[in-house]
Amino acid sequence: MNTELLDITTSADGANAVNAATAAPNDLLGRIGTLETRLTRSHAEIDAAQSIRYKVFVEEMHAQVAPEGARRKRDIDGWDALCDHLVVVDRSIEGDPEEQIVGTYRLLRQxxxxxxxxxxxxxxxxxxxxxxxxxxxxxxxxxxxxxLPEYRNKRTMELLWQGAWAYALRHRGDAMIGCASFPGVFPEEHALALSFLHNNAVADGEWAVEARPELYRQMDLMPAEAINARKAVSSMPPLIKGYLRLGAMFGAGAVVDHAFNTTDVLIVLPISRISDRYLNYYGSDAGRFAS
Known part of the structure; x- marks a missing residue:
């Protein structure tokens, strides 16, 4: 790994400690055209990322947030102070750096x-x-x-993954986990995709994990012989589809998140399982788009 490309410092408690005054000029994790990905450098940038989350999760997907978040039009929770915040910025947008943020990811080390x-x-x-x-x-x-809707394209998704991959290498991560969502609170509306994941990509053995018993919703909603793999993958949200192609496994059982108006699945992605195709594309040191 080329650590010179990943000169990011974090505080002992995990809060992102990089700010505009101290950030190294070569702290980029990725760049494609006018789009760049890196960790936030200031509280103002974290606030901007929370604003984008509000626009997507609340205004677009009708999630429910606490009254303070609704008043400020920010998606905020207690994990924000502990996490590092990955952002994609569009340098072609005029204004301050926080006004250039068009996408975000939240990262939490074990x-x-x-x-x-x-x-x-x-x-x-x-x-x-x-x-x-x-x-x-x-x-x-x-x-x-x-x-943001106008940036939901291949380049932005590639940069989000580039940033997450570079971050994992930076912190010597061995496995990535996290919730990913289907829209809506009725798993049956995603029977094809969920059944495909259940039959073809559920984590087992030492990587087995399940939804909490009191929240567990069945993913096996169709007979295996009725599943059209191509249609199933095509019907998945881009993030879940991308994880699947990288080599991710999924926990057994889905969870309905009524507050966020989603049906969640758990991603389990050991670094050792990442497809060689993607390692070759992004570079084993995450360096392809970092210069």
């Missing part, structure tokens, strides 16, 4: 999560046993991924 009450995804999935099964491995949680 050591930070364990020091502050655990991972966000543990509220929906029984991940404690999964983590305990891999005492020598470092887990990184990915979450709150969203992109």
């Amino acid at each position: 050591e930070v999560a364990e020091a502050h009450g655990g991972f966000y995804s543990a509220s929906e999935f029984s991940i404690d046993r999964l983590i305990a099964s891999h005492p020598g491995k470092r887990f990184i949680e990915l979450g709150r991924s969203c992109v």
Whole structure:
């Protein structure tokens, strides 16, 4: 890994400590055309990322947020202060850096999560046993991924993954986990895609993990012989489709998140399982788009 390309410092408690005054000029994690990906450098940029999350999750997807978040038009929770915030910025937009942010991802390292009450995804999935099964491995949680509508294209998705991949290498991560969502609170509306994941991509063995028993919703909603694989993959949200192509596995059982108006599945992506096709494309040191 070329660590010179990833000169990001974080505070001991995990909060992003990089600011505009101290950020190194070569702190980019990726660049394609006018789009760049990096960690936030200031509280103002984190605020801008929370604003984008509000626009996507609340205004577009009709999620419910706390009164303070609704008043400020920000999607905010207690994990924000612990996480690093990955952003995609469009340098062609005039204005301050926070006005150029068009997409975001939230990243939480295992050591930070364990020091502050655990991972966000543990509220929906029984991940404690999964983590305990891999005492020598470092887990990184990915979450709150969203992109403004006009930037939902291949380049932006590539940069989000480039940034997450570079971050995992930077922190010597061994596996990525996180909730990913289908729209709506009726799993039956996604019977084809969920059944495909259940039959073809559920994590097993040492990587097995399930939805919390009290939240567990069946994913096996169609007979295996009735599943058209091409149509199933085509019907998935881009983020889930992308994880699948990278080589991700999925936890058993879905969870309905009424507050966010989504049906969630758990992504389990050991670094060792990432498809060679994508390692060759992005570079084993995440360097392809970093210069």
